[in-house]
Amino acid sequence: MFTGHISDLIDDRPDEGIFRVSRSIFDDPGVFELEMRQIFESGWVFLGIADQARDPHDFFTTDIGRVPVLVSRDGDGTLGAFVNSCPHRGSRVAQTLAGNARLHVCPYHSWSFDSAGRNKNVKLKRAGCYAESFDAQSHDLPALPAFGEYRGFLFGSLDADVPPLATHLGEAAKLLDLVADQGPDGFELVPGAVTFTFQANWKLQLENCSDAYHFTSTHPSYIRILEQRQTANTGVAVKSVWESSDYWREDAQGVAGGSFSFPHGHVLNWGIFGVTEALPLFEQAEALAERHGAAKRDWMFNMRNLSIFPNLQIAENASSQLRVIRPLAPDLTEMRTWCIAPKGESAQARRQRIRQYEDFFNPSGMATPDDTVSYENCQRGFASRVDPWLQGYSRGTTASRAGGNPFSDLIGMKPARNVLADAQLGDETLFQSYYREWARRMAGVIEQ
Amino acid sequence: MTLSLKDAEALLYREAECLDESRWDDWLDLYAEDACFWMPAWKNEIETTTDPESELSLIYYKGRKNLADRVWRVRSGQSVASTPRIRAVHLITNVRLVGADEAGAQVAANFAVHLFDKRSGRTHAFFGRYRHDLRREGDRWLIAAKTIVLLNDTIPTVLDFYCI
Numbered sequence: 001m002f003t004g005h006i007s008d009l010i011d012d013r014p015d016e017g018i019f020r021v022s023r024s025i026f027d028d029p030g031v032f033e034l035e036m037r038q039i040f041e042s043g044w045v046f047l048g049i050a051d052q053a054r055d056p057h058d059f060f061t062t063d064i065g066r067v068p069v070l071v072s073r074d075g076d077g078t079l080g081a082f083v084n085s086c087p088h089r090g091s092r093v094a095q096t097l098a099g100n101a102r103l104h105v106c107p108y109h110s111w112s113f114d115s116a117g118r119n120k121n122v123k124l125k126r127a128g129c130y131a132e133s134f135d136a137q138s139h140d141l142p143a144l145p146a147f148g149e150y151r152g153f154l155f156g157s158l159d160a161d162v163p164p165l166a167t168h169l170g171e172a173a174k175l176l177d178l179v180a181d182q183g184p185d186g187f188e189l190v191p192g193a194v195t196f197t198f199q200a201n202w203k204l205q206l207e208n209c210s211d212a213y214h215f216t217s218t219h220p221s222y223i224r225i226l227e228q229r230q231t232a233n234t235g236v237a238v239k240s241v242w243e244s245s246d247y248w249r250e251d252a253q254g255v256a257g258g259s260f261s262f263p264h265g266h267v268l269n270w271g272i273f274g275v276t277e278a279l280p281l282f283e284q285a286e287a288l289a290e291r292h293g294a295a296k297r298d299w300m301f302n303m304r305n306l307s308i309f310p311n312l313q314i315a316e317n318a319s320s321q322l323r324v325i326r327p328l329a330p331d332l333t334e335m336r337t338w339c340i341a342p343k344g345e346s347a348q349a350r351r352q353r354i355r356q357y358e359d360f361f362n363p364s365g366m367a368t369p370d371d372t373v374s375y376e377n378c379q380r381g382f383a384s385r386v387d388p389w390l391q392g393y394s395r396g397t398t399a400s401r402a403g404g405n406p407f408s409d410l411i412g413m414k415p416a417r418n419v420l421a422d423a424q425l426g427d428e429t430l431f432q433s434y435y436r437e438w439a440r441r442m443a444g445v446i447e448q
Numbered sequence: 449m450t451l452s453l454k455d456a457e458a459l460l461y462r463e464a465e466c467l468d469e470s471r472w473d474d475w476l477d478l479y480a481e482d483a484c485f486w487m488p489a490w491k492n493e494i495e496t497t498t499d500p501e502s503e504l505s506l507i508y509y510k511g512r513k514n515l516a517d518r519v520w521r522v523r524s525g526q527s528v529a530s531t532p533r534i535r536a537v538h539l540i541t542n543v544r545l546v547g548a549d550e551a552g553a554q555v556a557a558n559f560a561v562h563l564f565d566k567r568s569g570r571t572h573a574f575f576g577r578y579r580h581d582l583r584r585e586g587d588r589w590l591i592a593a594k595t596i597v598l599l600n601d602t603i604p605t606v607l608d609f610y611c612i
Contacts, residue, residue: 096492096493097492097493098492190502190503190504191491191497191502191503191504192488192489192490192491192497192503192504192505193489193490193491193504194489194504194506194601194603195601195602195603196602196603196604196605197602197603197604197605198604198605199568199570199604199605218528220524220526220527221520221521221524221526221527221530222521222527224520224524224526225517225520225521228517228520229517232513237511237513237514237517334602338504339504347501347502350501350502351501351502354500354501354502354503354504354505354508355508357504358504358505358506358507358508362506362507363603363605363606363607364487364506364507364603364607364608365507366517366518366521366527369527369529369530369605369606369607369608370527370528370529372529372605372606373528373529373605373606374528376568376605377528
């Protein structure tokens, strides 16, 4: 059990320009246990997308923290989310990642439930010599205490005492709109899911998605290969968005992007890509401008790495990836990842999106392994308490401003803070938003 | 001359040796210039993806040049995931000649690749099935297409081309 104070973990002194994080938040088992309870098992957590259960009786399974969850669409088309555990003896009821079932039968003692989670049968009930009081209890699959959808993104909570989902997402919802609005018929997951693990704390993934500072240091092999492909132009390599953008080049001039941070721990790290044919969305460029206006269209083409605290990331850079972060232990994390795409895009655009995705995002590709091995290097280094305080939360301190800027104004978005960055700034103040929310949630069980 | 089972085995074992011993140029030399290298992702518990044009793969390349890029990366010293490289040994069994004529041959096999990453202390084994489509070019048999069905697709941190 962790018995210290929040101030032992997060050193947040804005007046002095100091923000430091203790190494122990990444490897202390007591802290991890509290994170599971306070963050994953008592607040909004991303579950999946509505399209994963498209038709009546479709379902998929997932987890909130350590708890198995069933998301099911009932016969009337209404989505519900349930604890995937039989009220009888606790067995997981639905066994598969996804499927279609009017009836879910527990494989242990055959209690059965319809697609709305209602108990349909207790096997050999009459012969069971139950007391009358047994009938007074609900035998249904327990619905998640809170469940909500925002434009196809599904969230649930194991605690009913959460703000409305709209409040939790706040202005960051406008960044989900940029994903949802790319196709007239919404978005989908490209068939084929990729799961990987790394032996490091889940918050390293949270940070890395928002880390503009690491790209040229961690991924030089990927960058050099793109440069070589550009020069060679053999026609056998897939076109890359990085080739046509100066966003990541350290000698680029002017505003290259920056960061936005929001209440409840959501953050965006973004860069200007421009409306380039290297993006599969290019075929829709005019249609998107007509439908949503040029400003919002341009934002859809910007590089955007979005984290919705604590477990959803949507990275739209080399391609488009939806990631679900699942902490398994202080030093073990599971990532479930998909290529996310607007429905109805052309076969050529889809192919391009997939090829760009595989090279950059896959754990079998040319970039992600360099990130995850770096996380593991960090995890090893976190063992030190010689100086427990990490210094990686300070870049951008004097560039961080309250509110939005002309770029967020373009889509009417009002973030809590913003940083406008040139190509060299590599803002780290956006991480502070993660840890302020983290500290707020942990404050219920750790003293200030 | 059609390819014999013995020739097929020898070719697969040679490929394994090249990968295990970091003889990258020799490995690339086994592939036809337009070779397809494909490891599908899984759609669910029991089915892999089948169409790399519309579904995701773990690795999909058309053209040996793309494999050469991967080789360049592990040699470059600019990839922390690749340096120091993970030790690997390929065990290839159940080799079957599925089809063979003068111009081509199809070979099926099972594999297990045992890995040891000294840096992290992690040992792991990837296992699954290979399908090699071989093509005769002059007096040599080249790999025109290799499909790798990886059965244990929860990937611990790194899977590079030499790990499968």
